[in-house]
Amino acid sequence: MQRFDHNQNHSRPAPLKSTRQRQVILEELRKVTSHPTADKVYQMVRKQLPRISMATVYRNLEMMAETGQIQRIPVPDGPMSFDGDISDHHHIRCRECGRIFDVPKDMRVDVAVPEELGLRTGFDSVECFMQFTGVCPDCKK
C-alpha cells in the first residue's frame, strides 16, 4: 500500500519501555555522520546485538522518526536514509557513490516560497522537500 505522508512532525506518544535494542540503535545513529539506510543500521547494531531483527530496526526507526528523535531522509529512487542529527540542515548526495553529506541551512533558499505557493495553488500548509545532488570531491578523482 502507498503511504503518502512522510512528514516526521506528527509527534506521537513517546515509547513506554526502554529496551537495549532502542538504546543501541539510537546510539549508533548518533555516533556516525554517514546517514545510513535501515539495512546499514542493522549491520551496525548487529555487532552489539547479534540476534536483533530487521523488523525491530524498522519499527524503531519509524518510531524514533515520529517522536522526533531522528530524521528520515527520503532518497529519490533509493532506500530511505536516517540521520541521528535532528538539527535543521540540508543534505547533498553524491550521484556517483551515493553518499549523503550535511549542508548547513543558512542560505537564502526556500524561505518565502511555501507561502507564495499556497496562495497561487490553493494548497494549505505547503512544505518543500529539497535535496541536492552533485559529484563529491572524492568522486571527481
Added chain:
Amino acid sequence: MQRFDHNQNHSRPAPLKSTRQRQVILEELRKVTSHPTADKVYQMVRKQLPRISMATVYRNLEMMAETGQIQRIPVPDGPMSFDGDISDHHHIRCRECGRIFDVPKDMRVDVAVPEELGLRTGFDSVECFMQFTGVCPDCKK
C-alpha cells in the same frame, strides 16, 4: 541493488524500432495531467493493448525518460511517477490524496543556490531536486 543516479539528462541513443506499445504509452502519458505511476500507465494502455505486460511498460518508461521524451517524478517514500510534459516546471503533491499537480517554474527559487553550494561543499555539477507538498483544495473539504 541501489541506483544512485536518477538524472534523466544522460541522453542515450534513440530506440531502433517503433512499436505500437511505445506509441500508446507515450500517447496516453501526453494526454493526461495526472502524473501516473507505472501501474497507472499499465492500466491506461491495457484498454488499447490488453496483452501488454508490466515489464514492457517499465522498460519503455525508463527508456523514454533517458531519451528525454518524458519526465520521471520521484516521490519520496512512494512509487515513481511519470509526466508526459517535459517542460521545466515543479510539482506539488497533496499529503492527503497523493495527487500531483504542476507548479509553473517562475519563482525566485533554487536559482543561485547550486553554484554557491558547489563552492562551499566542493561538489561538482550540483543540482537540486525539489518537491512541494501540501493539502490540496479538494482535501481541505
Added chain:
DNA sequence: ATAAGTGCAAACGTTTTGCCCTAGC
C-alpha cells in the same frame, strides 16, 4: 500480571530479470 516490544518468517508492493517468442527493419 500485563501489555509493549521482540524475533522469525511470510507477505507485501514495486521494479528488474532471464528466457524464449514476435515482429520491425
Added chain:
DNA sequence: GCTAGGGCAAAACGTTTGCACTTAT
C-alpha cells in the same frame, strides 16, 4: 533473416505484518 523489443513468470528489493514468545514496568 537479423536482432530489438515483447510477454511471461520468477526473482529481487526494500519494507511491513501476523503471531507466538520475551521482558520492562
